[in-house]
Amino acid sequence: MGSMPTSHFSGLAAPPRDEIFELLGQFRRDTYPERVNLSAGVYCTDEGEPMPLQVVRQAETAIYQAADPHRHDYGAIEGDAAFLALARDFTFSTACSADRVVSVQTVSGSGANHTGARFLADNLRPRRVWLSDPTWVNHDLIWQTVGVAVHYYPYYNAKTRSFDFDGMVAKLEAEAEANDVVLLHACAHNPTGLDPTQEQWKAIAQLCQRKSLFPFFDNAYQGFASGDPDHDAWAVRHFAQLQGPALEMGVAQSFSKNMGLYGHRTGAFHLVTTGEGSMSAARESITANLAMIVRSEFSMSPRFGSDIAKTILGSKALTAEWYTELQVMSSRLISMRKALYDALVRLGTPGSWVHIVNQIGMFSYTGLTTPEVVYLRQKYHIYMHSSGRISMAGLNTKNVEYVASAIHEVRSNPSVMTSA
Template sequence: MGSMPTSHFSGLVAPPRDEIFELLGAFRRDTFPDRVNLGAGVYCTDEGEPMPLQVVREVETAMYEKADPHRHDYRAIEGDAEFLALARDFTFSTACAADRITSVQTVSGSGANHVGARFLAETLRPRCVWLSNPTWANHELIWQTVGVPIRQYPYYNPDTRAFDFEGMMATLEAEAEADDVILLHACAHNPTGLDPNQEQWKAIGALCQRKRIFPFFDNAYQGFASGDPDRDAWAIRYFAQLQQPALEMVVAQSFAKNLGLYGHRAGAFHVVAAGDGCTEGARDAVMANLAQIIRSEYSISPRYGSDIAKTVLGSKVLTAQWYTELQTMSSRIISMRQALYDELVRLGTPGSWVHIVDQIGMFSYTGLTYPEVKYLREKYHIYIHSSGRVSIAGLNTKNVKYVASAIHAVRSNPDAVPSA
């Protein structure tokens, strides 16, 4: 009897697993009653439970009662035209003419980022893409898969725990070239929670104009960051209205966080053209190229989440209700930042913690080291990303003192923390 043939896959090397999902799995397996999940970016109530928005629940009820016989039908490859027009206007408002923008529906923000990266890789053919250091880990993976070399611009200064605007500008001034892509977080930078101010955004826009750097905005938290969708879209709208020369740019948009549609994958990708790229023929060509990419990957996007988003955005009453809920969510995040900061200060925890309240959005770059994070996980059952990034949404009035006391214990007794 002959030996078993060698498998084609026997020598396959497993890539690193996604840390956020590994943390989530470990948290769910943990039976410690006071365990705390500060890894996953999912909004929770003060009781630590998921919070479907009331406006979403009302829309779901109406959809169920309507029982539209077409609710399971295929849609066009490019997506639902009504949803896309509403999503476009939610992002851009009146910052630029609608005939400059070509939009397609995507599988949430991750899908929009990937469709966009592949589209630019195949059409613009950039020398490289500039990503902030640090950035959302999936940005790197997505651009690697489309074969575009990655460069990094400074963003976070670990000494000051602040946005490194000077380092960013100096690096791009010295090293960026025409038609390089730069990925920018529209608001609530992930993972640092640090955003440029409006004057800094203006300087970044002027640099992109002068050096002909191509902006790619990731718009994942509009309305969720500050509670004001217009404020959170300021940078995108400012770039879109720039003239002499007008900027061409793209935007990846998600409704996962701001509508709580995490698992329903409602997103869009927008291409903003200028000059002769605004003609009907040019827009049709952009749409055809995007549709071909989508067809080759997943054919069409899910419709349930986009139906909810379309219904909310298409009603002034529901939109007003949604905006009230956005303010409630963002206010709770801000209050949890303040509570964590206040408790660390009250305890006299070594180090400066003011950066926690200076940051914005769901995440905070705490400055905790990997050995500290590992020790917090093993001894206190507090699950934090190895970078020290915490999801503020995982804090509540019942666990914030426990988290602060654990951080205080770690910082006050560094000799107890094993080195990595």
């Protein structure tokens, strides 16, 4: 018998593995009793367990009891129109008229980012996209896959552990060109937890307007960051209501964090147009082009998560309950920031840690180096990203002292290399 032919794929290089999911797998295989997962961005209770929101449970019950005979049918390619209208209004409120916004349902925030990126790559044809340095790891991958050159603007000042507003503006002023896409985090910047002030947002908006840049917001944490959805949407709404000239922009929206619908993949992509003149024909064309992208990639979005979101957003009573739960979640994250900071200060841990309480949202850029992170994982079974980013949701009253003590030990140990 002849030898087996060589596979077409035998020389295929393996891409880098996703670090967050790799760490999650390691954590799940770890049997150490005091292991701590600070890697994945999943909200947990003070007992370290997942927390389905009560309002989500009520919505699930209502959907089950309604027993809609069409609940398992195919939906429209562009998504559930009622859900999309509610998601749009949750994002923009009255910042711009509804006829300026074209929306399609997506597979959560990743799908929204990719659908928007694909549409812009095909139709705006930007020379480059500008991402913050650092940014959510999937942003790089998404824009690379649609063939747009990825460039970076400064965002994090490692020395001061603060937002580098001056560096960001200087870079975009000097190098960004008309029709370049600028990706912005609407609130609770991932991974740094550092957001521009409202005055800084105004300056960024003016820069985009003056240089004809195309803003693209990733809106993954609205309501989850501060507990106030209107506060968290301030930047998006400010950009949307600018006049002379009005800005066109994209918004990728996710309900994974703020409704805890991680596995249901519930999101939307919103394209804000200028709205000048008669837009009805243009809206139909935009919708058709977005729908073609959806059809080619996943045909249509999952419906159960959007049914949950639609049930909550469509009820004043349930929305009020949801807002209360958002405040509870954001308050717990804030309290964990303070608890970790207080413990590090009390221990006299070398370095300044005030940035932990100055940041916002699910993540904190701790300033821990990669060797320190590796040491913490190997000796203390504390899992976090190699950048030193931690998920505050993984801290609780039972493990925060353990984590603080471990950080204190690694920072006080001269045998651990403290620079990457």
